[in-house]
Amino acid sequence: MKIFLAGNWVDKPKKIEVRNPFDNSVIDTVPKGDGADVDRALGFAERGAKVMARLSGYERWKILRKAADLMAARNEELGRLISTEEGKIIAEGRSEANRAVETLMGSAEEAKRIHGETVPLDGDPGGTKKLGFTLRVPCGVVAAISPFNFPLNLVCHKVGPALAAGNSVIIKPATDTPLSALRLTEILLEAGLPTEGIQCLTGSGGEIGDTVVSDRRVRKITFTGSREIGDRICRMAGIKKVTMELGSNCPLIVMPDADLDKVAVAVAATGYANAGQVCISTQRVLTAGKVYSDFLSALVPKVQALTTGNQLDEKTKVGPMVRESDAVRVEEWIREAASEGARVVAGGNRRGAIHEPTVVADVKPEMRISCEELFGPAVAVTPFNTIDEAIALANQSVYGLGAGIFTENLEWAMKFAREVESGNLHINWGPQWRADLMPYGGLKESGFGKEGPRYAVEEMTELKMVVFHLNT
Numbered sequence: 001m002k003i004f005l006a007g008n009w010v011d012k013p014k015k016i017e018v019r020n021p022f023d024n025s026v027i028d029t030v031p032k033g034d035g036a037d038v039d040r041a042l043g044f045a046e047r048g049a050k051v052m053a054r055l056s057g058y059e060r061w062k063i064l065r066k067a068a069d070l071m072a073a074r075n076e077e078l079g080r081l082i083s084t085e086e087g088k089i090i091a092e093g094r095s096e097a098n099r100a101v102e103t104l105m106g107s108a109e110e111a112k113r114i115h116g117e118t119v120p121l122d123g124d125p126g127g128t129k130k131l132g133f134t135l136r137v138p139c140g141v142v143a144a145i146s147p148f149n150f151p152l153n154l155v156c157h158k159v160g161p162a163l164a165a166g167n168s169v170i171i172k173p174a175t176d177t178p179l180s181a182l183r184l185t186e187i188l189l190e191a192g193l194p195t196e197g198i199q200c201l202t203g204s205g206g207e208i209g210d211t212v213v214s215d216r217r218v219r220k221i222t223f224t225g226s227r228e229i230g231d232r233i234c235r236m237a238g239i240k241k242v243t244m245e246l247g248s249n250c251p252l253i254v255m256p257d258a259d260l261d262k263v264a265v266a267v268a269a270t271g272y273a274n275a276g277q278v279c280i281s282t283q284r285v286l287t288a289g290k291v292y293s294d295f296l297s298a299l300v301p302k303v304q305a306l307t308t309g310n311q312l313d314e315k316t317k318v319g320p321m322v323r324e325s326d327a328v329r330v331e332e333w334i335r336e337a338a339s340e341g342a343r344v345v346a347g348g349n350r351r352g353a354i355h356e357p358t359v360v361a362d363v364k365p366e367m368r369i370s371c372e373e374l375f376g377p378a379v380a381v382t383p384f385n386t387i388d389e390a391i392a393l394a395n396q397s398v399y400g401l402g403a404g405i406f407t408e409n410l411e412w413a414m415k416f417a418r419e420v421e422s423g424n425l426h427i428n429w430g431p432q433w434r435a436d437l438m439p440y441g442g443l444k445e446s447g448f449g450k451e452g453p454r455y456a457v458e459e460m461t462e463l464k465m466v467v468f469h470l471n472t
């Protein structure tokens with residue numbers, strides 16, 4: 001595919017190969033953008049911001065609504081594209097394509113709701129005869145930098161609200177999975193988006209990222225990706241608005257009164273979807289000592305039933321990881337835990353980029369498989385004795401994105417919700433659950449700012465205060 005740069009589809013002699021993670025076959029190529037492309041894109045985007053700011057809310061609604069309809073009509077094609085470039089199973093590819101429709105529809109609705117409010121200035125001793133109100137205005141140029149693991153929906157979570165708010169956007173998709181973002185760009189243009197409103201630039205983040213994020217013409221960065229790159233971007237960005245959606249090692253607490261079959265179903269669903277490459281994957285299963293061995297007995301057969309293979313085969317439950325090197329890393333971390341006293345009770349083996357769904361028991365909190373983000377198809381099970389101990393273990397992390405608890409006890413559930421340091425908290429399900437309209441984002445080093453169209457629109461706008469100094 002070509003990139004969409006300065007109003008045109010552009011090819012370049014230097015290419016990046018996009019590969020199917022299952023068999024490493026080349027499915028397409030994209031141009032390798034460089035610093036000069038970034039500079040051109042930024043100049044164009046600055047002019048584009050003026051074009052976008054002139055569109056009415058109704059016009060922005062109409063474009064996003066039409067784009068959502070076009071995407072809905074192409075669900076199967078988009079689902080296959082997502083699965084082929086990313087490696088997630090086809091059912092998950094279709095589901096992501098459906099969710100992306102909802103994200104764009106939600107963004108369209110928000111385009112009609114952007115408003116300020118009257119501020120009661122006469123509540124201030126010096127505020128008599130003043131009339132004040134706020135205006136919400138677009139930021140200008142938005143740089144949207146996205147990760148590989150949801151190559152369509154996470155791009156929609158950035159582009160939808162940015163356009164709804166009247167900004168121009170430069171998308172920098174992940175190098176492993178750029179095709180869905182380019183297809184989205186085509187769809188938005190077909191839906192009537194002015195060519196000035198969007199650009200999609202492919203190229204290595206390590207080479208062009210600093211130029212994008214440090215440029216003063218960018219007024220807002222919305223980034224989803226790893227903590228390491230997020231940290232670098234924050235340092236490089238200078239004075240501009242930034243949203244950070246970073247990683248985690250999400251905990252799930254299993255209390256002694258939990259229905260262990262339900263917990264096992266939830267862990268099998270939330271620990272291994274997309275081969276564990278979900279920022280809110282269940283990673284650390286903190287289990288009450290009283291039910292520890294019963295829980296492992298319930299979980300192991302469910303995990304062993306997750307068949308691996310070609311992600312496009314309807315029977316496959318867990319596909320390849322995005323790169324073989326990631327599967328090797330997961331294998332190494334599991335071996336390391338085993339050498340330090342943990343027990344591999346299900347899975348544990350790797351074939352190329354496919355790592356078997358794995359359960360590691362007796363994991364100590366300081367083992368890498370527990371204290372760092374694994375981002376792979378394995379869960380680490382650790383025993384605890386009291387709820388205070390479970391909460392302390394859950395919070396023993398630099399991250400705080402998602403957490404879950406299984407219990408029938410309201411007091412325990414509420415204590416968990418109040419005390420666990422996490423942006424998303426689930427009672428009687430694993431951490432991996434998201435409705436695209438809800439406010440979504442992490443605490444601590446999982447980032448700051450929220451996604452979900454209504455909340456992201458706030459992040460994509462600035463607030464102005466207007467004061468009338470009246471005589472009467």
Ligand code: NAP
Nearest residue numbers: 147148173174175204205206209225226229245246247279
């Ligand atoms: P990544 O390596 O951090 O890459 C994310 C994006 O940043 C890619 O587009 C990458 O481009 C770009 N990038 C790399 N270096 C850059 C630089 N110096 N400046 C600007 N951009 C740069 O993350 P990933 O491996 O794709 O995704 C996995 C991570 O994302 C995990 O940590 C996961 O938890 C997190 N994640 C978080 C959420 C959330 O909502 N909180 C959702 C999904 C994923 P290249 O691909 O060209 O390197």
